[in-house]
Amino acid sequence: MNWLSKQASDTQITHGQRMWLYFLAAVIMFLLVFPTLIVIPMSFSDSQYLEFPPEKWSIRWYEEYWETPRWINATITSLQVAFFTMLLATPIGTMAAYGLFVSGSKLGRYVFFLLMTPMIIPVILIAIGTFYVFGKVGVVNSIPGLVLAHTVLAVPIVMIIMTSALRTYDLNQELVARSLGASRIRAFFSITLPQIKFSIIISALFAFLTSFDEVIISIFLSGGGNSTLTKQMFNALRDYIDPTIAAISTLMIILSTTLMLGAQYLGKQD
Amino acid sequence: MKQNITSLEISIKDLTKRYGKIYALDTVSLDIKAGEFLTLLGPSGSGKTTLLMAIAGFNRPDSGSIKFANQEMILTPPHKREVGMVFQNYALFPHMSVFENIGFPLKLRKAPNDQIKEKVHDALKTVQLSDYANRKIDQLSGGQRQRVALARAFVFGPRILLMDEPLSALDKKLREQMQIELKQLHRKLGVTTVYVTHDQREALTMSDRIAVINEGKIEQLGTPKEIYNSPNSSFVADFIGESSFLQLNRKGDDLYFSSEKIITNKKLNKNKEWAMVIRPERLSIVNKSYRKNSSNIHFSGEISELVFQGETALALVKLMEGNFLSVRLSTKSSDDFNNLKTGNKIQLCMNRKDVIIIPH
Structure with missing residues (x-):
């Protein structure tokens, strides 16, 4: 046969x-x-x-990238912003998903939808809105401003991953732990957290990538010494075409793919 | 090995819990004796789990009081109530071994390692799982998981043990075996146990006392015998055991079914309708040599259905008056069942002492 x-x-x-x-x-x-x-x-x-x-x-062109301070600075900015976005969005999104899962309140659906809006409305609108608000507050072109805006985009992604991870989680385990003498916080950290930790790591990787790959908000909100890699690439494409872009793109593909594969691998463990 | 556990009495007074307009608990009062095995029995949605969760501290009643040995508990968080709990789905921690699961409450109490080891092994021995300490949870069968959940609930010497339908996920044979084991364990530990189930047979098998709960209220509280032999409402009579109901007519202080006088009672409430509850096993078919007498009540009718169920058989009898009665029959080869056919005309009798009268 x-x-x-x-x-x-x-x-x-x-x-x-x-x-x-x-x-x-x-x-x-x-x-x-x-x-x-x-x-x-x-x-x-x-x-x-x-x-x-x-x-x-x-x-x-790889040497060109490595030897141009403009590119290296932008890379450092992007990594910093992505790192802090990850640090902010992961706990916020996880707490939101957990809170909505535990509460079972009717209002929860609306809260969930509200937190999801950054995924639904066009990013350019978020970018324009944030640009004006941040302009007034004076955080345009700063790393904290960029981190905040990227966190808004990353929270829904963390929430989606954590909500689906919690869907199969049996909350009775926390009740048992509490009846056995654990406070609520203790029950979460010793029983729930170890069982959703891989999903948390995966959502952290996604939060990192969301920020690292993001272009539109970066174009509006980053500039000068705090330009992100994506903004610098966009400028370079507009002003002069140069294979350095291709070299940087290749490096970004490698980084993104590695993180994704890592997430996939962890997903199988969970 | 008798574990040193001081059991506590639980005193519940006027407990009320509302969800929207529905009363999950409606001014429930209940005194549970120290060391007692008390079952909360009721259909789903009756409020029995709400009551258990209130005792555990997982829901806050709108009003009322819960006392453990005269100490008010209503504001005490669950982790400070020292109450062991077993859930229907076991809720074992899958990221921990059997040993770590059972050791968890001891670890929380900062017990030294050698003490944890000793207590966990004692508990494992009590539930007959001595060789399973290092197993993972997903390597255990349903019955074994049940035992681990149980060991985890009593290993730290709680003063009260709460169980929420802990056997309902097991198959019938294992369930019946575990019922006996739970009862033995309760006797050994002597800890006050509140057990929730919707299975009336389980409640009758295991309990010292049963509280029958319906629509947020305790319908009846009593020993299994009291509940079975003298239900005080049609709900309790219908929910526990099998029963047929016959509507009775009142003439003065006497209650009649058709022309047969059933009972005379001067204290009957004249404004209520009364019915008679008949348990199928309390009826027997009379043979030809039988003479009617005044200590028995008699019915005559025709067999409309015969069902063989193994250890016993059930006959549905249509009375002359048009009502139906269920009759439990022995299936011994020498007995009635083997000579009976549907359509046979028969006479039934039952002892007057087995008469149960309820307001209807």
Whole structure:
């Protein structure tokens, strides 16, 4: 029996009959991934311009990135902002998800929806609004301002992950712990937290990436010495086209993919 | 090995808890004796779990009082009540081993390690799981999980043990075995136990006393025998055991069913309707040599249904008056059941002492 006529699953459908599905999936994956991956060969080009395929190979654009203080400063800013966003959004989103899960109040649905709005309304609107408010308060072009704005975007993501993690969690465990002598806080930290910790780490990674990859708010709210990497890249694309962008993109893809794979791996443990 | 546990009495007075317009508890008063095994029995939504949670401290009643040995508890948070609790779904901590689960309450009390070890092993021995200390929770069967949950609830020597339908997730055979074990454990520990169930047979099997709860009120409180033999309302009679109801007519101080005088009682409330509760096992089919006599009540009718159930059989009898009675029959080969067919005309009798009268 060859592979084509073997059963593909518990059903009677064979791999041969599923061929079209495999082909479709391959096409979709190619269309999704290829435009992203094309920057990788481009970044190793020796040319002055973005070109594909490169005629000559070199790592000069990686050196360019490493030796330009503008890029390094922006990278440090982005990492700082992403780190603090993660530090703020993870506990806030987790506490919100936990609180709504425990309360069971009818108002909870509306609160959940309210906290989700940053995911639903266009980011450009958030950016414009925040820009004016922060302008009045005087936190435009500052790292704290950027962290706050990014936290608004990251909280809903943390909430979604934590809400689904808690959905399968049996809250009776906390009741038992309390009857056995644990205070409410103790019950949360010794019983609930260890069981949702992988989801918390995953949501922290996502919060980090949300900030690190974010462009629109960064364009409005960061500038001067506190420009993020994404803003600096946007400016560079506008002003002069230069394969350094491709090199930085490649590095960002590597970082994002590593974090995602880490999240996937942890997700399986939970 | 008798554990040194001082049990406490619980005194509940006028406890009321409302959810919106619905009374989950409606001025409930109940005194639970020290060392007693008391069951809160009722249908789902009757308020029995609300009452248990109030004793545990997980819900705050709107009014009323809960005292443990004369000490008001209503404002005491659950973790300071020293109450062991077993939940329906066990609620074991899956990220801990069996040993860590049972050791958890001891660790919270900052017991030294060697003492934790000793107490956990004693508790494991009591629930017959000595070899399971290092198992993970997901490696245990349902019955074993139940025992771990139990050991965790009594290992720290609580003064009161609360159980919320702890056996309902087990299959019938295991459940009946665990009922006996729980009863033995209770005798051994001597701790005041409040047990919630909707299973009347379980309540009859295990309890010192039963509080039958319906719509937020205690309908009847008594020993299993009292509850079964003299229910005081049609709800209790219907909920506990099997029963047939016959509407009675009053003539003066006498109550009649058809032309048969059932009972004479001068204290009957003249403004109420009365009915008779008949337990199926208290009826018997009479044979030809039987003579009617005044210590028995007699019915005649026709068998409309016969159901073989193994250890016993059930006959549904249509009386001449049109009412139906259930009759429990022995299935011994020498007995009635094997000679009976649907449609047979039969005579039934029951002892007057087994008559139960309730307002209807």
